[in-house]
Amino acid sequence: MDNANDANNAPEQDDPIKGVGCARKRKEDARFIQGKGNYVDDIKMPGMLFADMVRSPYAHARIKSINKEKALALPGVHAVLTADDLKPLNLHWMPTLAGDVQAVLADEKVHFQYQEVAVVVADNRYIAADAIELVEVEYEELPVLVDAHKAMDDDAPILREDLVGKMDGAHSKRVHDNHIFNWQAGDKDATDRVFEQAEVTVKQDMYYPRVHPSPLETCGCVASFDKVNEHLTVYITSQAPHVVRTVVSMLSGIPESKVRIVSPDIGGGFGNKVGVYPGYVVSIVASIVLGVPVKWVENRMEHLSTTAFARDYHMTGEIAADSDGRIKALRVNVLADHGAFDACADPSKFPAGLMHICTGSYDVPVAHLNVDGVYTNKAPGGVAYRCSFRVTEAVYVIERTMDVLAQKLGIDKAEIRRRNFIKAEQFPYQTALGWEIDSGDYHTALEKVLEACDYEGLRREQQEKREKGELMGIGLVTFTEIVGAGPTRNCDILGVGMFDSAEIRVHPTGSVIARMGTITQGQGHQTTYAQIIASELGIPSDEISIEEGDTDTAPYGLGTYGSRSTPVGGAATAVAARKIRAKAQKIAAHLLEVSEQDLEWDVDRFKVKGVPGQEKTMKEIAWAAYNDRPEGMEPGLEAVDYYDPPNFTYPFGTYLCVVDIDKYTGVTKVRRFYALDDCGTRINPMIIEGQIHGGLNEGFAVAMGQELPFDEQGNILGNTLMDYFIPTFVETPKWETDYTVTPSPHHPIGAKGVAESPHVGSIPTFTSAIVDAFSHLGTTHLDMPHNAFRLWQHIRELGLDKRTG
Ligand code: PCD
Numbered sequence: 001m002d003n004a005n006d007a008n009n010a011p012e013q014d015d016p017i018k019g020v021g022c023a024r025k026r027k028e029d030a031r032f033i034q035g036k037g038n039y040v041d042d043i044k045m046p047g048m049l050f051a052d053m054v055r056s057p058y059a060h061a062r063i064k065s066i067n068k069e070k071a072l073a074l075p076g077v078h079a080v081l082t083a084d085d086l087k088p089l090n091l092h093w094m095p096t097l098a099g100d101v102q103a104v105l106a107d108e109k110v111h112f113q114y115q116e117v118a119v120v121v122a123d124n125r126y127i128a129a130d131a132i133e134l135v136e137v138e139y140e141e142l143p144v145l146v147d148a149h150k151a152m153d154d155d156a157p158i159l160r161e162d163l164v165g166k167m168d169g170a171h172s173k174r175v176h177d178n179h180i181f182n183w184q185a186g187d188k189d190a191t192d193r194v195f196e197q198a199e200v201t202v203k204q205d206m207y208y209p210r211v212h213p214s215p216l217e218t219c220g221c222v223a224s225f226d227k228v229n230e231h232l233t234v235y236i237t238s239q240a241p242h243v244v245r246t247v248v249s250m251l252s253g254i255p256e257s258k259v260r261i262v263s264p265d266i267g268g269g270f271g272n273k274v275g276v277y278p279g280y281v282v283s284i285v286a287s288i289v290l291g292v293p294v295k296w297v298e299n300r301m302e303h304l305s306t307t308a309f310a311r312d313y314h315m316t317g318e319i320a321a322d323s324d325g326r327i328k329a330l331r332v333n334v335l336a337d338h339g340a341f342d343a344c345a346d347p348s349k350f351p352a353g354l355m356h357i358c359t360g361s362y363d364v365p366v367a368h369l370n371v372d373g374v375y376t377n378k379a380p381g382g383v384a385y386r387c388s389f390r391v392t393e394a395v396y397v398i399e400r401t402m403d404v405l406a407q408k409l410g411i412d413k414a415e416i417r418r419r420n421f422i423k424a425e426q427f428p429y430q431t432a433l434g435w436e437i438d439s440g441d442y443h444t445a446l447e448k449v450l451e452a453c454d455y456e457g458l459r460r461e462q463q464e465k466r467e468k469g470e471l472m473g474i475g476l477v478t479f480t481e482i483v484g485a486g487p488t489r490n491c492d493i494l495g496v497g498m499f500d501s502a503e504i505r506v507h508p509t510g511s512v513i514a515r516m517g518t519i520t521q522g523q524g525h526q527t528t529y530a531q532i533i534a535s536e537l538g539i540p541s542d543e544i545s546i547e548e549g550d551t552d553t554a555p556y557g558l559g560t561y562g563s564r565s566t567p568v569g570g571a572a573t574a575v576a577a578r579k580i581r582a583k584a585q586k587i588a589a590h591l592l593e594v595s596e597q598d599l600e601w602d603v604d605r606f607k608v609k610g611v612p613g614q615e616k617t618m619k620e621i622a623w624a625a626y627n628d629r630p631e632g633m634e635p636g637l638e639a640v641d642y643y644d645p646p647n648f649t650y651p652f653g654t655y656l657c658v659v660d661i662d663k664y665t666g667v668t669k670v671r672r673f674y675a676l677d678d679c680g681t682r683i684n685p686m687i688i689e690g691q692i693h694g695g696l697n698e699g700f701a702v703a704m705g706q707e708l709p710f711d712e713q714g715n716i717l718g719n720t721l722m723d724y725f726i727p728t729f730v731e732t733p734k735w736e737t738d739y740t741v742t743p744s745p746h747h748p749i750g751a752k753g754v755a756e757s758p759h760v761g762s763i764p765t766f767t768s769a770i771v772d773a774f775s776h777l778g779t780t781h782l783d784m785p786h787n788a789f790r791l792w793q794h795i796r797e798l799g800l801d802k803r804t805g
């Protein structure tokens with residue numbers, strides 16, 4: 001930990017290079033604030049048609065018949081396609097990222113409300129909308145399964161008839177027709193033994209509700225097939241364009257070189273835009289069949305109802321400890337509701353994502369995690385909503401259970417964490433569930449926050465408030481993230497290892513164009529990747545252009561999600577730049593007529609050691625690379641790097657939240673929220689600050705209001721922005737941020753990801769604060785969302801509204 005020599009908050013004007021550590025303004029904003037962004041729905045092509053979906057009103061029903069005649073008769077309608085039309089092409093089902101299959105258009109049965117049943121292609125959006133009303137579908141309703149706990153009952157309705165009898169699942173044996181997988185990590189027997197003999201044990205059930213990332217821009221695409229050249233171009237809202245290209249080529253048989261996927265500007269991704277949706281597939285098919293471009297852009301309700309949800313984990317956390325609160329073992333059980341198709345976006349080997357980081361920041365000697373995935377009549381998904389593949393759930397379960405242990409033993413929340421932290425000198429630390437945490441300094445971060453917030457003072461104030469019958473809660477969380485998927489030995493998507501890439505070209509005049517396999521969705525990559533190159537090459541950021549998202553030009557990469565761009569793409573960028581600098585050094589030695597070893601690097605130039613004035617700037621070297629180079633060296637100054645990280649990076653943080661809850665209405669006021677993050681070397685403090693604010697807002701949204709509930713018939717409730725909570729400036733608390741710097745030892749510039757941490761860390765902090773307000777009355781846990789109505793119910797249960805004083 002060290003922030004003394006961190007160049008942070010260096011104002012732009014003080015740094016001519018605008019390299020790592022500079023609070024450089026976002027380059028992309030000039031375009032966005034002048035209305036010059038280019039999103040999928042901005043793309044218009046000659047002759048372009050529009051696709052719209054006929055969707056099921058039922059959550060579970062058999063399709064008896066579909067009559068398209070009236071729709072086809074509507075002037076302006078070009079086609080109505082159903083599963084039967086896709087069958088000859090073998091595209092009525094598609095593979096999911098999780099080794100399952102998903103119906104592109106419902107094949108004989110619908111499995112969730114709003115499922116895609118038919119697609120209408122028409123001259124424009126309005127005609128398409130009219131035509132879907134004219135498609136007549138006859139359904140026969142079937143019993144509906146919404147409660148994951150009942151999925152494996154003997155009398156549960158069987159959802160996936162296509163899988164009946166296939167008891168070998170993608171990840172394990174299936175024990176029931178509605179079972180998807182069982183997945184375990186750690187040592188069950190050893191863990192159980194410790195629990196049997198433990199001095200103290202605690203156990204807490206918790207439900208992490210189904211939520212949805214709901215970015216500003218919904219999902220969509222424009223597919224354009226050129227029949228003459230047999231070339232397919234797709235503009236798409238994708239966080240992983242190269243993967244989409246590979247999948248499209250595999251499904252369609254079109255060679256990958258004749259498929260171009262372009263992710264233009266994206267209005268937020270948040271994990272929602274990782275997967276491949278039926279809308280994309282049918283647009284591509286329609287364009288191939290009709291020979292004209294086809295656009296599909298979903299509306300907000302379709303987005304919230306059918307594109308990938310997140311969470312929906314029923315979790316039980318158990319800790320065995322000694323009477324001093326030192327953890328002896330951790331046991332976690334999860335029932336995962338994956339909806340109707342297993343379309344979880346996780347690295348292939350991990351059906352529960354990186355859930356096995358759930359030992360958190362603590363020195364846990366032995367642990368066991370058990371996860372069962374089940375089908376229900378809900379939309380598929382399971383995406384990493386600002387989360388590195390279930391790390392949000394992992395942090396939630398460990399942090400909640402730690403609080404419960406502290407409460408049972410009467411030990412302060414901060415103290416119990418202090419006692420159990422992995423110590424700075426223990427890194428790299430091998431966790432009981434199989435990860436190697438690269439670095440950390442948890443004690444320093446915790447103490448800094450406690451001091452900044454006057455924790456002791458807050459506890460005294462809380463005591464006084466309690467005596468007056470007021471509800472004040474203090475939440476504290478000390479989380480560890482796992483980001484940067486990932487080493488290809490651990491992580492792949494459909495068999496493609498999760499490396500990433502950068503290609504950098506230095507032009508003769510010394511300006512640069514660089515392209516990466518990742519894709520920004522608002523994170524500011526055009527600004528920050530340039531800063532990495534600037535520091536490595538001594539070329540000012542303003543002369544470096546960054547491009548991403550076009551598979552025809554960018555090197556192959558796995559995309560942006562799971563805060564992997566900095567750990568993986570950022571590393572590739574630094575390494576590619578270093579390859580260029582190594583060549584530049586040879587050219588400089590040639591120009592200065594010395595040996596390479598006689599040169600030293602200084603900001604933007606090579607200098608001959610000990611001979612002042614004998615130097616060559618990067619600009620001079622760039623020119624020479626094309627004109628005057630050593631004998632036998634090829635011209636040009638460029639490099640590519642495909643980076644396979646040796647490990648994940650493990651950012652961490654300490655978050656503290658103070659809430660006041662009105663004991664008559666249940667209305668919560670977040671009085672203070674203090675977030676200390678450690679993401680190693682900080683590339684751009686201003687962007688980091690923005691990312692943290694964004695993640696905290698989303699954490700606040702999830703903890704306090706977001707939820708996609710279902711009624712008994714499987715009707716989705718909360719799929720409009722009237723019901724689904726998107727906090728605005730009015731609701732959002734004021735955030736205070738802080739940092740420490742513990743560089744990643746294996747990352748070329750020591751940087752870790754940061755964008756997810758505030759989301760992952762803040763959600764359990766809110767719950768911790770809310771529960772803390774009631775903890776003196778015996779409350780150990782309350783499920784999210786902590787909206788006023790639910791808290792008011794709890795207040796009534798406790799009879800607090802009746803008590804006076
Ligand atoms: N150390 C450091 C780190 C980082 N950084 C920065 O920051 C950012 C971020 O990063 P990261 O962490 O690496 O991440 P990325 O990969 O890039 O991204 C991703 C993330 O990001 C976030 N953020 C954001 N923002 C915006 N605006 N939008 C969006 O959409 C978004 N999304 C979200 C999410 S969700 Mo997932 O997908 O769920 O998994 S994951 C995620 C960038 O710019 C960078 O460069 C710096 O500076 N430094």
Ligand SMILES: [Cu+]
Nearest residue numbers: 387390391392
């Ligand atoms: Cu997650």
